[in-house]
Amino acid sequence: MAAIIVLGNSKRIRLGSPNVFIGSFVLMKALEKVLERNKVRPTAMRLLVLQYLFTKNVAVSLTDLENSFEKSDRTTLYRTLKTFVESCLVHKIDDGTGVSKYALCEENCNCEIETDLHVHFHCNLCKQTICLPKHKIPAIYLPKAFLPQEVNLVVKGTCNKCS
């Protein structure tokens, strides 16, 4: 997937909302392949959302997305994210703010088998939620008869950009 981000540096045409870019034909083709690989039919909307997620290195909320795609409907974006989560393209993050965030899965992420086990960081200043994929959640030893299935660990504080 890193290759695609590099492709993202190709010539862009600004259109619609200031935050929305349509990349080159090559980029679009690459994003299409990502969708098809995960068995998601590549519609225009989905390509734009996927591209948007690629440009962000922080987790975004449904409302963030809504504000970036003024033309589109909240429901459509909601269902697009839902589709992406179910197809293991993005993972849903509970960062303790009460608002779900979404971020692209890593290439080796195996959502269907195990939940993502990395740490998330929420900055109390800039309010952004950041995935720390290299920081795995340490093993937790539970009392007898407690059977763990998922683990969520969120650290709150000041991020690298705000400190």
Add this chain to the structure above:
Amino acid sequence: MAAIIVLGNSKRIRLGSPNVFIGSFVLMKALEKVLERNKVRPTAMRLLVLQYLFTKNVAVSLTDLENSFEKSDRTTLYRTLKTFVESCLVHKIDDGTGVSKYALCEENCNCEIETDLHVHFHCNLCKQTICLPKHKIPAIYLPKAFLPQEVNLVVKGTCNKCS
């Protein structure tokens, strides 16, 4: 605080909602002292809510509380919990269900200074959230320039009663 729980075994008079008990005069006096120790003025409502929390060994939501105190208003219970959190009587738990839960602080809990650092467990079957005060969150090593202030760790799975 353990002493107070023992006092809770004293003779009780059932009144109002099935889940609400008024304990003995001695128990009420003890609960009053708990409130006063944390600089919260002991009203009837607060005593009942505090007693309710003592009877529960799981974290409760505002709606749980509302359903147990049919006579009272959601807003009052909301503000009661808020007061309790601010006074370091209870801590607020984000268990990832999207609904805040509340549980009594431990005796040695120092909410003002540091957030509670124990693990929470949410059972996917009985939907209850349990504090595991003896299971502290292991140290998390963050990338440079990330300054941690709070940590939240929730394990989901099957609890000891459901397994």
Add this chain to the structure above:
DNA sequence: TCCAAAAATGCAACTCTGTTGCACGGTGTT
């Protein structure tokens, strides 16, 4: 003891997030 101030309570209303139902429209298939 009584009164005034302060605090707590109860009611109504509202915001925001998440969600569902339904109708419309485009796309692909036979």
Add this chain to the structure above:
DNA sequence: AACACCGTGCAACAGAGTTGCATTTTTGGA
């Protein structure tokens, strides 16, 4: 071309959390 299917957009709704305001209760001082 007809059809089914899927995605999209609109409307509406549920639930949690929250706030404003009027009323009641409690507290503290005269």
